Amino acid sequence: MSIEIPVVTEKKRWLILSHAFNMDGRAASLTITDKIPYFLEAGVEPIVFSAITGIKDQRFPHHQFIAWAPAGFRFDFRHWVANKYGRGWFYKLTTRTVSILLAPFIAIEKFCLGYSSQWSWALPAFFHGYRLIRAGKVDVVLSVGSAWSAHLAGVWLKKATGIELISEVHDPLVIRRNPNDQGFEKPLNRDARFRHYLENQLTCFSDKVWWFTDGALHYAKVRNPNLNTPTNARGFVVTPGAHPPGGLSANQAHKYTDQLNLSHFGSLANDRSLSTVLKALVPLFEKYPQARNLIRVHAYGAPLDSLSAEAIEQLGFSDVLLAHGRLEVDPTTGKSGRQRVAKKMQEADVLILLHGNDEWCAEYIPSKFYDYLWTGRPIWGITHRNPQLDQMLLERGAYLSAEGDSEGISIALERIWLDWQSKCLIEPIWNPIGVDQAVKTILTNVQARQKSL
Incomplete structure (x- = not known):
């Protein structure tokens, strides 16, 4: 069912600041690029500023700038070379040479500032904006995370020109340490301390600012009471959703094979690790020895x-967990990484x-979740302190476990194994979350403010 999106009749010219834009398969890019068709349909006339790390869009003015400081320059250069020439010998030669030449300057930059590498992209974005x-030539500036340099440039432009600024915060800028930590204490890490400052700047200077989860908005309001003013409700929640990746259709009947394939897509880290699943396989294999040759865990998208x-x-599972890495464009078939x-x-x-298992999970929902909803396949969610995510999973039919609950995880895995054996895995309720609803929420809030002026 399509959602009617408000038509923009005034302030159509939007300058969109997004460090990652048109980067195949990357969540930070897809979250904004998936909205573009709906913005265009609503009458928005975008001008996009991004890094050189993605493919240049031909539908509207799209200007790509390289970061000015050495760390950001190296980051952007690597992606640019990979896009243009692939990751073969030329990529290895040029990127290593640039890294060696820039190493002393990057060390000085880190010593003097200590910020994440993309910070300096804010400089060309501000200058040209x-x-x-x-x-x-611009009516509204939209700054888009995840790289906080876009928000920094947006705040600078607001301060310098008074332009209307709206901001989309992908990941929490302030990372809390535990449930009792509200995020008031200034971090020792300089990048974290600057993000703490930047969150306050966004809440002060953005005319509208939104987060992707109820938890993220809640804690932002705790730290920034100005978001709570009833007559100036500038902060709200947007559920990002996703386009059907690669044209997925739930109408495709699932075919059971002679192996149970559990697949993970997206980034991995020590606080978001497949070791959780591997450890749960040990008691399962002890109880059902035949499962050892029938279960395979697949990892796509990251090392x-x-x-x-x-x-x-340690467990001797080199044949159980298969790491496929990142799927890029296939030159033979022409399929994009997202289609594959x-x-x-x-x-x-x-x-x-x-x-994950960090406290920030209370404010974060993995972007892959919205892609998963389009597949028509059952999801096994291993979640941490996020009632909003748990509710969305349970409403649609899913296997659900709590991070850190090893017994509960083992029970869920055994249930999956038994369901697969009897060919009665959970049939999820087809209720994906599209991008059109996100754009409607954004335009409704932005236009409500403009009409009140």
Whole structure:
């Protein structure tokens, strides 16, 4: 069912600041690029500023700038070379040469500032954005995370010109340490301390600012009471959703094979590790020895984290966990990385959703969750302190475990094994979350503010 999106009649010219844009398969890119068709349909006339790390869009003015500081320059250069020439010998030669030449300057930058590498992209974004605004070519600035340099440039432009600023915060800028930590204490880490400052700047200067989860908005309001003013409700929640990746359709009947394939897509880390699943396989294999040759865990999209690698070695599971890495464009078939991922998703028996074990999980939902909903495949969610995510999983039909509950995880895995054996895995309720609802929420809130002025 399509959602009617409000038509923009005033303030159509939007300058969109997004460090990652048109980067195949990357969540930070897809979250904004998937909205573009709906913005265009609503009458928005976008001008996009991004890094050189993605493919240049031809539908509207799209200007790509390289970061000005050495760490950001190296980061952007690597992706640019990979896009243009692949990751063969030329990539290795040029990127290593640039890294060696820039090493002393990067060391100085880290010593003096200590910020994440993309911070300096804010400099060209501000410089060129200021010129456009002064020339009268922009009505609204939209700053888009995840790289916080876009938000920094947006705040600078707001302060310098008074332009209307709206901001989309992907990941929490302030990372809390435990349930009792509200995030008031200034971190010792300089990058974290600057993000703490930047969150306050966004809440002060953005005319509208939104987060992706109820938890993220809640804690932002705790730290920034100005978001709570009833007459100036500038902060709200947008559920990002996703387009059907690779044209997925739930109408495709699932085919059981002679192996139970559990597949994980996306990044891995020690706080979001497949070792959780591997350890749960040990008691299952002891109870059902035949399962040892019938269960396979697939990892797509990222290198294995160190805990998963250690578990493979210690448990002798090199044939159980298969790491496929990142799926890029296939030059033979012409399929994009996203299309190849979509095919693998729909081939899985069960999709693994690892949430993590950090406190920030209370404010975060993995973007892959929204892709998963389009597959028509059951999801096994291993979640941590996020009632909103748990509710969305349970409403649609899913296997659900709590991170850290080893017994509960083992029970869920055994249930999956038994369901697969009897060919009665959970049939999820077809209720994906599209991008059109996110755009409607954004435009409704933005236009409500403009009409009130």
